[in-house]
Amino acid sequence: MKFRTVFIQLIIGILLLSIPFITSPDLESGLQLLKIKPFQYHFTGYFLLLVFFYSNYYILIPRFYISKKYGIYLVLLIGCYAVISLLPNLLFDLSAGPDFNSAIKPPENTPQPSFPPFQEGPQQRPANAFISQQALFKFRESYILQFALVTGLSLLMRLNTHLKQIQKEKLIAEVSYLKAQINPHFLFNTLNSLYALALRKSDEAPEAILKLSGMMRYVVTESNHTRVALKKELDYLNDYVALQKLRLAANVKLSFKVKGEPKNLEIAPLILITYIENAFKYGINPDENSEINITIDVSEKGVELRVTNRIVITKNTLSADSGEGQRNTQKRLDHLYPSKYELFLKEADGFYEVKLYLELV
DSSP, rough: OOHHHHHOOOOOOOOHHHHHHHHOOOOGGGGGGGOHHHHHHHHHHHHHHHHHHHIIIIIIIIITTTOOOOHHHHHHHHHHHHHHHHHHHOOOSSSSSSSSTTTGSOTOOOOOOOOOOOOGGGGOHHHHHHHHHHHHHHHHHHTTHHHHHHHHHHHHHHHHHHHHHHHHHHHHHHHHHHHHHHHHHHHHHHHHHHHHHHHHTTTTTTHHHHHHHHHHHHHHHTSSSOOEHHHHHHHHHHHHHHHHTOOTTTTEEEEEEEEEETTTOEEOOTTHHHHHHHHHHHHHOOTEEEEEEEEEOSSSSEEEEEEEEESSSOOOGGGGGHHHHHHHHHHHHHHHSSSSEEEEEETTEEEEEEEEEEEEE
């Protein structure tokens, strides 16, 4: 975005400085044009307009307009216009040379055209037409129109940049807030798994503690990054499923498969775990046969997650905030992968199915 802004500003600068050349009647004189006072007068005016454009964009608007110091900003605008309109007259005295307005003055000692007798109507005003033309010329040389255009353009560009910056900061704040909500959720679930092993006095408890340590290290150290290596995310999911396996009863049928190589792909941390976690939340019941199938398919451009589970626990039996994790993940997907993800959710025949594809390149 910075490169695009600088490029647009460069184009505006070139256009402003080219106007004196394009509009000069002495353009065919070549380098001698630079010695002609009327051209120097015009070029100085447009150069001052360019300086004002950058000053307004980088200094005046951020310090005064955006800070809502409108009175000071207006006074500074008036002062800048006074400098732009008066300084060329002070630097270049055109009174000694050819009249600057001679292009629109009727030449001297020229026979005056004869006009018909005075009549009321539109044919009576050749003098008025000359006065209007002269007034228009003086209005153009006052730089008021050019100043208004440059002011409006710099204001529009700066406010647009400011709005994008606000949106970016809001996005960072929202994602940080969502992560703060998600991380304790993982901690509680993994501690519950470890607690179940401790109750059974399982010999697999040390391995579970080791996996839990690795998961918490990942959550604490990696989740603060915008992107992490896909391999690390897959290792985290593998540890999570392995930890869940340790506490599953014999009536639970679990399948977890990872296909493809992550290579150098990167992904937003903790973006896949919610749908896997929900499968264990709604798909395990010690009193019923349960089934969970998890497949992660890694391609060259992205990753696809497919999760299906038999619904053996309804949302009515869970707390009111049981769907918070999925809503948070949906928001993160919208923020981090706009137009780059496909999410399919389906509930039918006692099964819940999730298909999520993320484009990672």
